[in-house]
Amino acid sequence: MASQSNGASDWPGRYYHIDQVLNTPGPRTDPEFLAGDGVKDFLRNKAKILVIGAGGLGCEILANLALTGFKDIHVIDMDTIDISNLNRQFLFRQKDVGKPKATVAAEFIMQRVPGVKVTPYFGKIQDKDDDYYMQFNLVICGLDSVEARRWMNATLVNLVDPENPESLKPMIDGGTEGFKGQARVILPTVTSCYECSLDMLNKPTAFPICTIANTPRLPEHCIEWASVLEWPRVQGDKKMDTDDPEHIGWLYKVAAARASEFNIEGVTWSLTQGVVKNIIPAIASTNAIIAAACCNEAFKIATSSAAYLNNYFMLIGTDGVYSYTFEHEKRDDCPVCGGESLDMVISPNMTVEQLIETLVEKQDIQIKKPSLSTSTKQIYLQAPPQLEESTRPNLEKKVSELVPSGGEVTVTASTLPFSLSLSIKYS
Amino acid sequence: MANLHDSRDIETSTTAVATEAAPDSKTRRYDRQLRLWAASGQNALESSRILVISGSATSTSILKNLVLPGIGHFTILDPQKVTPEDAGNNFFLEGPSSIGKSRAEEAVRLLGELNDDVEGKADVRSLEDVLVNDREWLSEFTIVIAHNLAAGPLDQLATLLWEDLSYPPLVVVRSAGFLAEFYIQYHEHTVIESHPETAQSLQIDKPFPALLKYSTTLDFANMDVTDHSHVPYVIILVRLLDEWKKSHNGSPPSTYDEKKEFKQTIRDMRKKDDEENFEEAEAQAYRTWTTTSVPSEIRELFKDPQVLSLTPTSPPFFHLVHALKRFTEEHASHTLPLTSTLPDMKANTESYIHLQKLYKTRAEEEKAIFKSFLQVPISDDTIDSFVKNSHALKLLRGKKWGALDADPAALAAAIDTAPKQLAIHLALSALSSFTAKHQLGSPLAPTEEALTSEAQALLPPGTELPEEFGDAVGEIVRAPTADLPNTAALLGGVVAQEVIKMITKQYIPINGSCVIDLIETWTGIL
Numbered sequence: 001m002a003s004q005s006n007g008a009s010d011w012p013g014r015y016y017h018i019d020q021v022l023n024t025p026g027p028r029t030d031p032e033f034l035a036g037d038g039v040k041d042f043l044r045n046k047a048k049i050l051v052i053g054a055g056g057l058g059c060e061i062l063a064n065l066a067l068t069g070f071k072d073i074h075v076i077d078m079d080t081i082d083i084s085n086l087n088r089q090f091l092f093r094q095k096d097v098g099k100p101k102a103t104v105a106a107e108f109i110m111q112r113v114p115g116v117k118v119t120p121y122f123g124k125i126q127d128k129d130d131d132y133y134m135q136f137n138l139v140i141c142g143l144d145s146v147e148a149r150r151w152m153n154a155t156l157v158n159l160v161d162p163e164n165p166e167s168l169k170p171m172i173d174g175g176t177e178g179f180k181g182q183a184r185v186i187l188p189t190v191t192s193c194y195e196c197s198l199d200m201l202n203k204p205t206a207f208p209i210c211t212i213a214n215t216p217r218l219p220e221h222c223i224e225w226a227s228v229l230e231w232p233r234v235q236g237d238k239k240m241d242t243d244d245p246e247h248i249g250w251l252y253k254v255a256a257a258r259a260s261e262f263n264i265e266g267v268t269w270s271l272t273q274g275v276v277k278n279i280i281p282a283i284a285s286t287n288a289i290i291a292a293a294c295c296n297e298a299f300k301i302a303t304s305s306a307a308y309l310n311n312y313f314m315l316i317g318t319d320g321v322y323s324y325t326f327e328h329e330k331r332d333d334c335p336v337c338g339g340e341s342l343d344m345v346i347s348p349n350m351t352v353e354q355l356i357e358t359l360v361e362k363q364d365i366q367i368k369k370p371s372l373s374t375s376t377k378q379i380y381l382q383a384p385p386q387l388e389e390s391t392r393p394n395l396e397k398k399v400s401e402l403v404p405s406g407g408e409v410t411v412t413a414s415t416l417p418f419s420l421s422l423s424i425k426y427s
Numbered sequence: 428m429a430n431l432h433d434s435r436d437i438e439t440s441t442t443a444v445a446t447e448a449a450p451d452s453k454t455r456r457y458d459r460q461l462r463l464w465a466a467s468g469q470n471a472l473e474s475s476r477i478l479v480i481s482g483s484a485t486s487t488s489i490l491k492n493l494v495l496p497g498i499g500h501f502t503i504l505d506p507q508k509v510t511p512e513d514a515g516n517n518f519f520l521e522g523p524s525s526i527g528k529s530r531a532e533e534a535v536r537l538l539g540e541l542n543d544d545v546e547g548k549a550d551v552r553s554l555e556d557v558l559v560n561d562r563e564w565l566s567e568f569t570i571v572i573a574h575n576l577a578a579g580p581l582d583q584l585a586t587l588l589w590e591d592l593s594y595p596p597l598v599v600v601r602s603a604g605f606l607a608e609f610y611i612q613y614h615e616h617t618v619i620e621s622h623p624e625t626a627q628s629l630q631i632d633k634p635f636p637a638l639l640k641y642s643t644t645l646d647f648a649n650m651d652v653t654d655h656s657h658v659p660y661v662i663i664l665v666r667l668l669d670e671w672k673k674s675h676n677g678s679p680p681s682t683y684d685e686k687k688e689f690k691q692t693i694r695d696m697r698k699k700d701d702e703e704n705f706e707e708a709e710a711q712a713y714r715t716w717t718t719t720s721v722p723s724e725i726r727e728l729f730k731d732p733q734v735l736s737l738t739p740t741s742p743p744f745f746h747l748v749h750a751l752k753r754f755t756e757e758h759a760s761h762t763l764p765l766t767s768t769l770p771d772m773k774a775n776t777e778s779y780i781h782l783q784k785l786y787k788t789r790a791e792e793e794k795a796i797f798k799s800f801l802q803v804p805i806s807d808d809t810i811d812s813f814v815k816n817s818h819a820l821k822l823l824r825g826k827k828w829g830a831l832d833a834d835p836a837a838l839a840a841a842i843d844t845a846p847k848q849l850a851i852h853l854a855l856s857a858l859s860s861f862t863a864k865h866q867l868g869s870p871l872a873p874t875e876e877a878l879t880s881e882a883q884a885l886l887p888p889g890t891e892l893p894e895e896f897g898d899a900v901g902e903i904v905r906a907p908t909a910d911l912p913n914t915a916a917l918l919g920g921v922v923a924q925e926v927i928k929m930i931t932k933q934y935i936p937i938n939g940s941c942v943i944d945l946i947e948t949w950t951g952i953l
Binding site: 009011012013015016018020024025026060063064067068084086087088090093094112178179183214215216217218245252262263264268270273274279280281282283284286287289291293295296297299315317319320321323 | 488
């Protein structure tokens with residue numbers, strides 16, 4: 001009854017397609033699925049879903065959710081629309097360039113799909129507190145940043161209160177790069193979380209500073225020289241804006257001059273922009289696939305109309321359509337959901353500074369600017385400035401002078417809402 | 428500014444300082460995709476004309492992902508008016524206000540808003556009408572995409588497009604509820620720019636004369652320590668391999684012990700412990716005992732009938748392969764032309780650039796030899812690209828849509844090799860046969876029994892359906908006419924992606940049927 005009577009915007013036949021899978025269970029549907037009006041009422045009148053990101057994936061996610069019958073959708077995005085978004089972010093037009101993505105996307109969806117309420121927030125996910133995240137049944141992430149995903153993941157894991165089943169918010173995460181992408185379902189504390197799989201990320205290309213400064217060989221080395229060394233030297237405190245064509249133009253000229261000096265070919269405007277902005281190729285089709293996979297999982301979880309993904313779907317579209325669906329295993333020593341501390345064997349001669357470098361680079365840790373402490377003392381703190389200054393002398397000390405073998409070191413970083421505990425042993 | 432099309436000598440081109448202006452608005456708009464398929468791919472897209480049959484949610488989802496990257500033209504062929512059901516699941520209709528209007532016209536109008544540079548056209552004729560009165564019209568398109576067409580007209584369309592080579596490839600898309608499948612009907616598809624993940628061999632085991640001479644005459648002994656630690660590993664390996672061969676009857680290291688010994692000669696050559704170029708040489712030592720040869724897939728290409736019976740009118744691809752075959756037979760290295768692309772390695776600028784020049788010069792010479800084997804004129808750009816990708820060329824031969832269902836033995840074989848994929852394919856084929864017999868006007872309500880007997884009829888007598896068929900057919904019975912938004916969106920992405928690969932002739936499209944299960948969330952090829 002409920003689904004028939006709600007909202008003046010519903011017209012007879014509107015949910016003809018969707019209702020076929022909501023009126024009847026399928027062979028692989030959970031026996032607890034209550035086909036019919038109850039599930040429709042939950043989907044259309046009660047479910048509240050949060051979408052993180054209103055970009056390439058976000059635009060697709062919002063449209064899919066609206067069409068499948070979610071009516072109370074919230075979206076967070078801190079970006080404004082750029083012309084290079086228009087080849088895939090299909091809710092935006094030329095006239096929208098410069099406006100906030102979240103707001104424009106929300107308005108478009110509400111205008112196109114009657115009766116759907118999309119509440120935009122133009123800002124950062126970190127602006128919101130636990131109470132805010134607690135109000136949603138599900139969270140879908142369509143982000144291009146590892147940091148933001150780690151933050152969201154840790155926040156949702158921390159939110160889980162074993163006494164309160166409502167506090168477990170399934171997180172569905174999508175990501176794309178060119179013709180490749182992945183979609184996964186994370187049930188915080190129950191399944192493997194985003195942090196558990198950090199070592200699956202590709203290592204970002206980093207060029208050693210001595211190559212850039214002394215022995216450039218590739219056009220990329222010349223571009224890095226222009227942006228990392230020449231910009232601060234020549235422009236002083238002026239902040240580099242990689243979206244400003246004049247800044248890119250300057251970097252391009254400087255890089256091309258250096259390349260010409262060293263007989264290196266291949267510095268172009270496009271490469272310059274690609275290197276300094278760390279541009280990842282992105283197309284509408286891959287985003288459509290991954291966003292659809294994410295929304296399909298959200299729909300199945302919200303309605304129980306079919307089993308959901310357990311728990312990782314990976315797609316490679318360069319050679320045919322290749323995909324791999326598998327269960328990513330939870331890590332007992334995951335700093336976010338594992339509970340156990342991470343064993344780390346280091347040389348007794350390793351200094352605190354070297355340990356910090358290791359933490360930044362280690363594939364399963366990757367913490368930028370970590371602060372270290374033990375239960376009794378501060379080893380090195382990145383902030384505030386007074387504490388940084390007072391702990392700075394420790395950087396040169398050996399870790400073994402400060403921490404006994406088997407001792408615990410707590411690692412924190414301002415970008416991450418969790419701490420990592422290391423159990424230090426000496427080789 | 429010198430004319431960009433002139434082949435400038437290295438000196439001029441490398442001393443040219445930044446002259447490129449900031450990119451125009453079109454380049455900025457397409458920046459993120461140009462990094463995948465470059466201007467050549469974009470030009471191919473912009474010259475393409477796509478026909479999509481029916482304005483269903485799946486059809487408009489596919490088109491959305493083709494209009495955004497900038498195809499030249501699309502037509503939606505659909506005589507239907509928008510129903511309330513259509514207005515509920517299709518993003519390219521405006522809810523209740525579209526009801527009763529032409530589905531093709533509404534969809535074309537709303538898809539058109541995505542990209543001003545794309546021309547869209549609504550055609551309200553039926554496919555049946557076109558097949559009878561205007562078949563020629565179909566040859567105007569680069570590719571035809573058909574979603575959930577009735578079996579009869581679909582077979583007629585597939586036969587027409589298959590039997591006359593002047594007609595375009597056909598993409599057949601079928602879906603019901605959480606299950607879907609699509610197939611690309613083409614005779615032949617060739618790819619030069621397959622964008623392989625592996626690089627071409629540096630041919631360290633078969634060093635070209637200038638590289639050998641440079642490597643063996645370089646005065647390592649009298650080099651200062653800094654220079655010594657900046658000699659590219661390629662040169663170290665070529666030199667040590669040459670020395671090794673002299674004392675081993677001309678053979679490279681082959682046994683485990685010999686390989687270990689060879690690595691020791693690398694370590695012995697160091698002037699100090701931490702020379703990174705020597706560490707690299709050790710890590711890359713396998714290149715000395717890995718024989719560079721023509722990859723087996725390329726060797727297979729050489730035996731293709733189109734290559735063996737080459738005529739002046741053969742497509743350029745086969746002329747190029749024929750010339751490649753001759754190159755590998757007649758050129759001293761007996762392998763593919765040398766690559767001009769050197770990966771980055773520990774070295775100082777001077778020695779790296781010098782090595783790069785050696786490779787480039789030699790690559791140019793080998794390209795000239797390759798070119799001399801060509802029997803028809805082919806553009807330099809194409810030759811460059813062909814030589815660069817000669818280790819990763821691709822030739823796909825396809826079959827007519829329906830060939831699998833017409834071949835009971837092949838279906839029976841798939842029961843063992845791909846039961847999950849086959850189960851979904853058979854369930855969708857059964858639905859299609861069932862629908863063809865269904866009387867218009869009454870609701871379509873297939874039973875499991877009816878669909879099972881349709882599927883069974885395709886298999887050889889006495890063959891059991893795959894175990895997974897029960898799950899697949901159950902889903903079809905549950906939602907026989909559901910064009911679910913998420914399924915439509917996913918098909919929209921994956922079909923558009925394959926169409927882009929077909930049009931640009933870059934990357935490798937599917938060969939066969941791609942089956943999709945959105946319950947367990949997997950895709951597979953049948």
